[in-house]
Amino acid sequence: MLRILFATDFHGAEVCFRKLFNLAPRAKVDVIVIGGDLCGKGLVPLVERNGSFSGEFLGAPFDVPAGEQTGEIEKRIRFNGFYPYRCTPAEIERLRSEPEHLTAVMDGELAATVERWMALADEKLADTGVICVSIPGNDDELVIDAPLDAAKRVRNCDGRLIDFGEFQMVGFGASNPTPWNSPREFPEEEIERRLEAAVVGVDPDRPLLANIHVPPYRSTLDDAPLVDDQLRPVIKGGNPVAGPVGSHAVRSFIERHQPLVSLHGHIHESRGASRIGGTLAINPGSDYSSGTLQAVIVSIDLRKRKVKGHQFISG
Amino acid sequence: MSTFEEASRDATTGAGDGSFFARQATGLVREGKAYDAFIYNVMWSGGALTLAFMYLLVPTLYPAANLPFTVLIAAILGIGGAFLYALLTTLMPRTGGDYVFVSRTIHPFLGFAANFSYVFWNMVVVGVYATFLSTYGVGAILRMLVGFGASDSLLSTADWFASDWGIFVSGTVMTVLAAATFILGGTQLFFRLQQMTFVIYIIGAFLLVVIVGLLTSHASFLGSFNDYAQNLGTADAAAKVQAGAAKAGYTDTGYTVHDTIKAVSVAWFIFGFIFSSNYFAGEIKTGRRTQFYAIPGAVALVVLLLLITIPSFQHMAGRDFINQLGTADPAAYGFGAGAPAYPEIAAIGSGSPILGFIIIVGFLGGIVAWLPMTMMLASRCMLAWSFDKVMPEKLSDVDERTHSPIVAVLIVAILYILSTAAYAFTDWFTTLTVLFPETLTLLVVAVAGAILPYRRRELYESSARARRAAGLPLLTVVGILAFVGFLIAEIILLTDPGSGTSITDNPRIVLISLGIFFGVGPLIYFGSRAWRRTQGIDLDLAYAEIPPE
Numbered sequence: 001m002l003r004i005l006f007a008t009d010f011h012g013a014e015v016c017f018r019k020l021f022n023l024a025p026r027a028k029v030d031v032i033v034i035g036g037d038l039c040g041k042g043l044v045p046l047v048e049r050n051g052s053f054s055g056e057f058l059g060a061p062f063d064v065p066a067g068e069q070t071g072e073i074e075k076r077i078r079f080n081g082f083y084p085y086r087c088t089p090a091e092i093e094r095l096r097s098e099p100e101h102l103t104a105v106m107d108g109e110l111a112a113t114v115e116r117w118m119a120l121a122d123e124k125l126a127d128t129g130v131i132c133v134s135i136p137g138n139d140d141e142l143v144i145d146a147p148l149d150a151a152k153r154v155r156n157c158d159g160r161l162i163d164f165g166e167f168q169m170v171g172f173g174a175s176n177p178t179p180w181n182s183p184r185e186f187p188e189e190e191i192e193r194r195l196e197a198a199v200v201g202v203d204p205d206r207p208l209l210a211n212i213h214v215p216p217y218r219s220t221l222d223d224a225p226l227v228d229d230q231l232r233p234v235i236k237g238g239n240p241v242a243g244p245v246g247s248h249a250v251r252s253f254i255e256r257h258q259p260l261v262s263l264h265g266h267i268h269e270s271r272g273a274s275r276i277g278g279t280l281a282i283n284p285g286s287d288y289s290s291g292t293l294q295a296v297i298v299s300i301d302l303r304k305r306k307v308k309g310h311q312f313i314s315g
Numbered sequence: 316m317s318t319f320e321e322a323s324r325d326a327t328t329g330a331g332d333g334s335f336f337a338r339q340a341t342g343l344v345r346e347g348k349a350y351d352a353f354i355y356n357v358m359w360s361g362g363a364l365t366l367a368f369m370y371l372l373v374p375t376l377y378p379a380a381n382l383p384f385t386v387l388i389a390a391i392l393g394i395g396g397a398f399l400y401a402l403l404t405t406l407m408p409r410t411g412g413d414y415v416f417v418s419r420t421i422h423p424f425l426g427f428a429a430n431f432s433y434v435f436w437n438m439v440v441v442g443v444y445a446t447f448l449s450t451y452g453v454g455a456i457l458r459m460l461v462g463f464g465a466s467d468s469l470l471s472t473a474d475w476f477a478s479d480w481g482i483f484v485s486g487t488v489m490t491v492l493a494a495a496t497f498i499l500g501g502t503q504l505f506f507r508l509q510q511m512t513f514v515i516y517i518i519g520a521f522l523l524v525v526i527v528g529l530l531t532s533h534a535s536f537l538g539s540f541n542d543y544a545q546n547l548g549t550a551d552a553a554a555k556v557q558a559g560a561a562k563a564g565y566t567d568t569g570y571t572v573h574d575t576i577k578a579v580s581v582a583w584f585i586f587g588f589i590f591s592s593n594y595f596a597g598e599i600k601t602g603r604r605t606q607f608y609a610i611p612g613a614v615a616l617v618v619l620l621l622l623i624t625i626p627s628f629q630h631m632a633g634r635d636f637i638n639q640l641g642t643a644d645p646a647a648y649g650f651g652a653g654a655p656a657y658p659e660i661a662a663i664g665s666g667s668p669i670l671g672f673i674i675i676v677g678f679l680g681g682i683v684a685w686l687p688m689t690m691m692l693a694s695r696c697m698l699a700w701s702f703d704k705v706m707p708e709k710l711s712d713v714d715e716r717t718h719s720p721i722v723a724v725l726i727v728a729i730l731y732i733l734s735t736a737a738y739a740f741t742d743w744f745t746t747l748t749v750l751f752p753e754t755l756t757l758l759v760v761a762v763a764g765a766i767l768p769y770r771r772r773e774l775y776e777s778s779a780r781a782r783r784a785a786g787l788p789l790l791t792v793v794g795i796l797a798f799v800g801f802l803i804a805e806i807i808l809l810t811d812p813g814s815g816t817s818i819t820d821n822p823r824i825v826l827i828s829l830g831i832f833f834g835v836g837p838l839i840y841f842g843s844r845a846w847r848r849t850q851g852i853d854l855d856l857a858y859a860e861i862p863p864e
Contacts, residue, residue, distance in 0.1 A: 022863070023856075027853075041337060042336055042337040058779035076776065079777040080777055218716075219715065223718055241503065242502075272711065273708075274715070290407055290774055292419075293861055297856070299851070309850070311852055311856065312703065312857060313856055313857055313859065314703075314857065315419075315856075315857075315858060315861040
């Protein structure tokens with residue numbers, strides 16, 4: 001029996017990443033799979049003036065002396081999936097006036113964070129036989145590929161097929177176009193081409209598992225609130241109007257190759273499981289902003305090539 | 316991809332003032348309008364139904380109640396709960412309501428038990444809605460047409476809608492239509508219908524009643540009432556109402572504090588349900604203040620609507636006459652199928668079948684929208700139980716086209732029909748029976764809220780609401796206030812013979828309520844836990860508090 005623990009869309013929330021690796025031994029899993037979107041959404045400056053740090057977070061201004069209280073603020077910022085950034089008033093001005101500098105600082109924070117996370121994963125997995133696989137997501141800047149590839153115990157399977165002996169895993173992190181023009185987006189045709197290229201050489205006699213960030217189109221795993229051209233949620237009768245925003249290419253890939261299990265993320269509120277032919281497609285959702293790890297454990301009988309069951313976790 | 320849900324939280328970081336630098340990433344959407352969530356909560360509250368209860372139940376149960384004060388007392392008891400749910404929904408967005416609040420804060424079994432009880436009694440209360448839909452909605456429209464001069468052949472049809480079979484058939488048809496709405500058209504069709512209903516509901520059930528009430532003198536109303544009853548076959552009906560009430564022993568005693576407080580049992584109906592919107596409001600995370608406009612704001616609007624409607628209505632119909640209508644034998648004054656509810660009385664006062672039609676249809680609209688809303692709530696809770704493996708996986712099957720949990724909807728529909736039958740053919744439950752058990756769940760949620768800052772410290776401290784008041788976390792203070800309000804309401808319900816859950820008059824129902832909460836719910840939870848263990852599934856993992864360090 002192969003037990004897989006899958007979670008995705010941490011968006012910089014280190015607490016969720018840590019919880020994943022702390023859950024693994026308790027859940028007695030053989031494989032940990034991470035579904036991308038590791039990067040947080042922004043930088044929160046802590047401006048240093050006369051030995052104290054000030055700024056604004058969650059709508060409330062703060063002004064704390066350097067030391068323990070600053071650490072607490074930074075912890076809160078990280079908890080919510082943002083990057084605290086200590087700087088001087090002059091540095092703030094530079095970030096405002098020089099977009100290239102802001103990008104460089106942001107990229108540096110993203111890469112450093114992923115590097116630290118990979119080191120944490122390496123440390124947690126040391127002396128265990130647990131396999132760990134990850135992909136970047138559409139929200140992840142390209143700068144995180146290097147630390148992801150450099151990790152000792154975490155295998156980056158973005159756009160690749162990795163052979164683990166008893167099973168094979170194909171991964172893909174980019175998404176179909178979104179209204180936000182995120183860092184990794186491709187037209188459907190390109191996704192289809194890249195996915196097909198990734199599975200060249202797949203052994204049809206051994207189980208194939210998929211770790212594809214974007215869920216298949218109209219699978220119930222891809223229902224997201226729709227937004228208008230002002231990026232405002234479309235609301236009718238007091239409720240957000242939801243619609244399928246998954247990928248057609250991913251769906252046709254699953255229909256063609258029928259991986260035993262297909263793991264997805266991308267749409268945080270579309271937690272669920274769905275059958276596409278013989279494939280069990282799962283999206284555990286994400287609640288990173290409340291520090292809650294949403295994950296799923298999938299039990300697979302490799303000999304019978306059958307999914308025995310799955311269990312959602314929220315903790 | 317982050318969607319507006321997280322984005323709204325993101326948007327609270329001070330973006331735009333230069334103190335926050337956002338990446339070009341998905342989900343950074345602008346805020347939606349609190350107004351939309353507000354509409355939803357107002358529809359949920361059952362304000363018009365509460366008003367109908369008041370004028371049907373108060374004359375016999377609490378004739379000396381000062382209803383505006385009763386509403387104000389209920390509002391004071393419930394407003395803490397409104398802020399509690401707003402805070403919890405902001406802290407734990409997209410979580411499936413109290414099931415997650417409690418299970419993740421106190422213990423999974425209590426979370427399930429509280430939610431199971433809430434859903435169970437929500438299904439039971441459907442019978443009340445079916446009764447009012449049939450008797451005071453469809454039946455009242457037909458009787459009104461006769462009252463305004465249409466053929467009296469309609470009267471027997473109107474009377475049939477007030478009969479046991481009429482209630483059962485109407486409730487069943489409505490349940491089937493509600494289920495069909497979800498199965499065939501999905502939630503989007505329902506939301507469209509709800510939006511259309513909202514306008515007619517506010518205009519018909521409240522605003523027109525206020526206008527008619529203010530513009531119609533009592534004398535004029537009595538004249539219209541006599542004309543109306545004349546068409547139903549009874550002459551000089553107003554005098555017969557007074558005589559019938561006197562015969563039944565009614566005398567006007569003026570207002571008393573005792574009855575004013577006891578009548579909170581009726582006004583509390585709003586608060587038994589208005590918090591239910593958190594199951595859906597959790598998905599309307601359009602801004603960090605939205606829930607504070609939407610939940611307490613909805614309470615404020617509904618209370619305001621009641622406070623302006625009650626005096627206007629009483630100005631026209633007269634408090635004494637309304638009490639007499641409720642105490643006299645309806646057959647004696649020509650209303651054989653039963654005393655008229657407030658929409659029909661307002662329709663009579665309007666003197667116009669068109670205005671009367673709009674008023675009753677507005678009232679009906681609130682009921683018609685409420686039924687599928689409850690169906691959604693129940694099926695969504697079942698989904699959450701199924702996700703956590705407490706219930707079979709089949710319950711979480713969602714249709715790809717309509718996004719509806721078909722199996723859950725069908726199960727809920729069957730239970731609705733059973734509830735309608737129970738109300739139509741038995742006297743197991745009274746109109747207000749469900750309020751005691753529903754408030755039990757609210758009490759547990761208040762405890763969860765009060766202790767959350769201590770049990771989930773990191774979550775609370777990292778939120779935008781990590782404020783303190785009186786030296787305590789704000790959420791703790793609000794939780795305590797909500798608890799006190801809910802507890803007082805619970806005491807009123809337990810000591811009021813009219814509530815249907817009086818400890819002295821209805822001990823069996825009280826025991827059943829406690830048994831479902833503390834017996835059936837935990838039995839299902841722990842039974843499922845043991846059963847899952849035999850399948851190699853550790854149910855505790857689903858709720859595990861995973862340490863980050």
